[in-house]
Amino acid sequence: xxxxxxxxxxxxxxxxxxxxxxxxxxxxxxxxxxxxxxxxxxxxxxxxxxxxxxxxxxxxxxxxxxxxxxxxxxxxxxxxxxxxxxxxxxxxxxxxxxxxxxxxxxxxxxxxxxxxxxxxxxxxxxxxxxxxxxxxxxxxxxxxxxxxxxxxxxxxxxxxxxxxxxxxxxxxxxxxxxxxxxxxxxxxxxxxxxxxxxxxxxxxxxxxxxx
Numbered sequence: 001x002x003x004x005x006x007x008x009x010x011x012x013x014x015x016x017x018x019x020x021x022x023x024x025x026x027x028x029x030x031x032x033x034x035x036x037x038x039x040x041x042x043x044x045x046x047x048x049x050x051x052x053x054x055x056x057x058x059x060x061x062x063x064x065x066x067x068x069x070x071x072x073x074x075x076x077x078x079x080x081x082x083x084x085x086x087x088x089x090x091x092x093x094x095x096x097x098x099x100x101x102x103x104x105x106x107x108x109x110x111x112x113x114x115x116x117x118x119x120x121x122x123x124x125x126x127x128x129x130x131x132x133x134x135x136x137x138x139x140x141x142x143x144x145x146x147x148x149x150x151x152x153x154x155x156x157x158x159x160x161x162x163x164x165x166x167x168x169x170x171x172x173x174x175x176x177x178x179x180x181x182x183x184x185x186x187x188x189x190x191x192x193x194x195x196x197x198x199x200x201x202x203x204x205x206x207x208x209x210x211x
Contacts, residue, residue: 089154103146107143
């Protein structure tokens with residue numbers, strides 16, 4: 001679809017600009033009136049083009065709004081369900097992640113123990129160093145495998161934790177943190193990320209969701 005300005009409009013534009021360019025100075029009331037008339041004509045063309053632009057876009061914008069509305073209504077239930085199971089999976093992943101961290105920590109301790117025992121054995125039997133190293137490596141691999149089996153976190157699923165809050169008492173918030181008042185959600189969210197204590201007047205909780 002080609003979009004262009006009507007030829008008549010180009011003619012009017014050229015005529016008005018050429019006329020305005022002849023008006024370089026104002027020496028008396030007559031010349032001032034000519035400049036005022038020229039400016040009025042230029043403004044009139046500007047307003048006409050602006051109105052035409054809005055009128056031409058209006059049906060397209062309305063069509064776009066209808067598309068957005070239909071898509072939003074169609075997908076609303078899908079988004080709700082995705083959010084619900086995302087929170088469900090996110091909570092599970094958090095628990096399993098803690099299991100994984102604990103299992104890996106225990107495995108590292110076990111690895112240090114295996115290496116220490118292998119070093120002592122090699123000191124006592126220098127002729128069997130290769131065998132001792134192989135046995136130690138096998139035990140370390142087994143320890144790591146056991147650690148990996150102690151959690152059921154889904155691989156590739158990330159978890160995002162966001163801070164949610166609602167203001168329970170504006171008066172208490174103002175007294176404790178006037179820098180956050182009138183309640184500025186961006187400032188409050190930033191403050192909650194850096195503080196380890198509660199802020200009077202605000203109830204805080206975490207929302208966990210996978211993505």
